[in-house]
Amino acid sequence: MTKQDFMGPKGIIIIALAVFTVLTWVFSDQIYGADAVFYQNNFGNSALNTAVSYIPAVIKTIVIMFCAWLINFVVQIVLEYFAKGSKEVITAMKLIKSLVKYLIFIVAILLCLSAWGVNTATLIASAGILSLIIGLGAQSLIADIIAGLFMVFENDFEVGDIVVIDGWRGTVTEIGMRTTKLVDYRGNIKIVNNSKISTVINQSKKTSVALCYIGVEYGDDLSRIELVIRDNIDRVKSHIPQIINGPFYKGVDSLGESSVNLLFMADCKEEDLFIVQRAMNREWKIVFDENHINIPFPQVTVSQYEAHQETMD
Incomplete structure (x- = not known):
């Protein structure tokens, strides 16, 4: 629950319930005592007398549910405070928070049933x-x-x-x-x-593998391209701090329709996978541009068919 929630309608409801809970505790004898007005049966109507006699149970139910919410709220804050550090600690605390929430809810339900006169011990057994x-x-x-x-x-x-x-x-x-x-x-x-x-x-x-495919023209000297790659591979790594190992040049991956496709790989965390792939695309494009290595794009040659027409004399 945020600070804005406390300043809004939710906060007003919580404050009202807190005041209501305190008042029920202060006037508990007048509400739940044997001489309480709710048990006098002097309203002249049996249905009304029955309805009024249920008011203490309704009040108890409201108080129990509010106290359960309050206890859960405080416990969740305390557990959240300790849910720091390693992933193992965070995971365990998340599970404990869920378990505590369910336990508090179950106990609150049993107390509410007891407030309405249900024998919860018999119910459980x-x-x-x-x-x-x-x-x-x-x-x-x-x-x-x-x-x-x-x-x-x-x-x-x-x-x-x-x-x-x-x-x-x-x-x-x-x-x-x-x-x-x-x-x-x-x-x-x-x-x-x-x-x-x-x-x-x-x-x-484990570490994930980021892949980068770059195509070069068939007419370019592959030996020169691989020399440029070797001379600039450390520079590319220095520009991508998310890389754990690599990048590694793995050679020619395939011979495409318009390009010779080269493959680069690098080890990184899974959460950095797409960042590293995009960064490698950018860095190798810059390196190839600086060294006049062309990255081809598909080209289509269109020729027009002219039908031979014979003229009749």
Whole structure:
């Protein structure tokens, strides 16, 4: 929650709920006590008496949910403070934050049920209710939670890694108890249930390889071009700080229709892959221009067909 939220309508609601919570604590005897007006049944109407008798439970529910939100808010801030350093620490803290949020929510629900007179101990111990919950879909929830724990403990990927899941490439921003969130380079967010993640390509475990293809004219002297490349390869590297190893000249990759295609490679971090590829294209273009090495473009020769017409005498 941002500072702007506190200054707006959300902040007003939070302050009002805080004041309401304090007042219910101060006047708890008058609200929940045996002599409270809500239990007097002196309104002359049975339906109205019943409705009024539920007011303390409603008040308790509001207070419990607000306190649960407040506790979760404070705990999330504390955990966020410690979620610094290595990717392992950040990933673990993200998972703990998700776990704490669910635990607080479950406890709050049980307290609310208790406020309405439900015997929560019996509810928890009831095998029939548990079976009903599982039958209503808790299998997938449990599967998501177990899958999330395995992903963290087996270190398949971490927050900040670039991965490919179901053909979707993005940076892992959160590994939660139920879902994993990815964001691509356009800012699109993909949310995947942990149990649905079957195969993962982790592109951040090792360095990636940036590729650069440049075509030269067939008429140019290839030996001279390779000498120019050798003399300028260190200069190109000095202009691209994201390169870890390289760049390396790998020779003639293919013989195209209009050009001899040369291949350059460089090791870099996955998050720098496209930056390095664009930078190598630029730097080698500058080098080739300075040394009068032409990069060809497709050319088409068009000839006009003239039909032979015989004249009749």
